[in-house]
Amino acid sequence: MPRDRSVTLPEMSAQIGAKLKHGRLLMGISLTELGKRVDLSEGFLSKLENGHSQASLATLHKLMQALGTNISDLFVPSSDRAGPVQVVRSTDRPRLETGHRRAGNYVALERLVASGPGQLLQVNIHVVAPGGGSSEAISHPGQEFGYVLSGAIELTVAGQSNVIGEGDSFSFDSSLPHAYRNPGDTEARILWVNTPPTF
Numbered sequence: 001m002p003r004d005r006s007v008t009l010p011e012m013s014a015q016i017g018a019k020l021k022h023g024r025l026l027m028g029i030s031l032t033e034l035g036k037r038v039d040l041s042e043g044f045l046s047k048l049e050n051g052h053s054q055a056s057l058a059t060l061h062k063l064m065q066a067l068g069t070n071i072s073d074l075f076v077p078s079s080d081r082a083g084p085v086q087v088v089r090s091t092d093r094p095r096l097e098t099g100h101r102r103a104g105n106y107v108a109l110e111r112l113v114a115s116g117p118g119q120l121l122q123v124n125i126h127v128v129a130p131g132g133g134s135s136e137a138i139s140h141p142g143q144e145f146g147y148v149l150s151g152a153i154e155l156t157v158a159g160q161s162n163v164i165g166e167g168d169s170f171s172f173d174s175s176l177p178h179a180y181r182n183p184g185d186t187e188a189r190i191l192w193v194n195t196p197p198t199f
Contacts, residue, residue, distance in 0.1 A: 104131045107129075123193050126190045131181070133181030143194075145169065145193040146169060148165060174194065
């Protein structure tokens with residue numbers, strides 16, 4: 001979703017919900033069937049599709065995998081595609097907010113590389129509120145790299161945890177179960193790269 005201040009959280013939730021519903025209908029499955037595939041209630045999925053609830057990053061990841069796509073599809077394209085260089089302006093950077101601050105799973109993703117067919121990289125800035133993060137471990141094909149721009153995160157990969165602070169970098173195989181959280185009292189910002197863009 002665009003970073004434009006005129007886009008409200010309810011509008012963003014409605015846009016995400018519409019894309020989830022569209023993907024489900026394209027697959028020809030019911031809310032009940034999707035719920036069974038991702039172990040979520042039909043009621044919760046209905047609220048998501050109608051923009052009345054917000055999912056955590058881990059939940060969105062499970063849903064998008066079940067729908068045969070990835071989180072990249074939830075972003076609105078925002079780039080200048082004229083010529084061989086794709087530019088994403090800082091003022092138009094697509095932003096996706098997930099989870100809730102009170103639940104401790106709030107994460108915002110700011111897209112740095114325009115998505116599209118043939119794209120081999122997925123690059124975001126993960127903005128993680130104090131206490132926020134991915135509450136459930138996820139795994140998918142590929143590799144990941146991160147560089148902590150500010151703050152710190154506790155990254156857990158295959159059961160091993162590391163606190164990674166400003167200026168530190170990390171990399172790991174995405175097929176290993178991984179999760180992260182912000183253990184500090186200030187917002188953390190991480191430049192995060194996935195290849196391929198399966199997340």
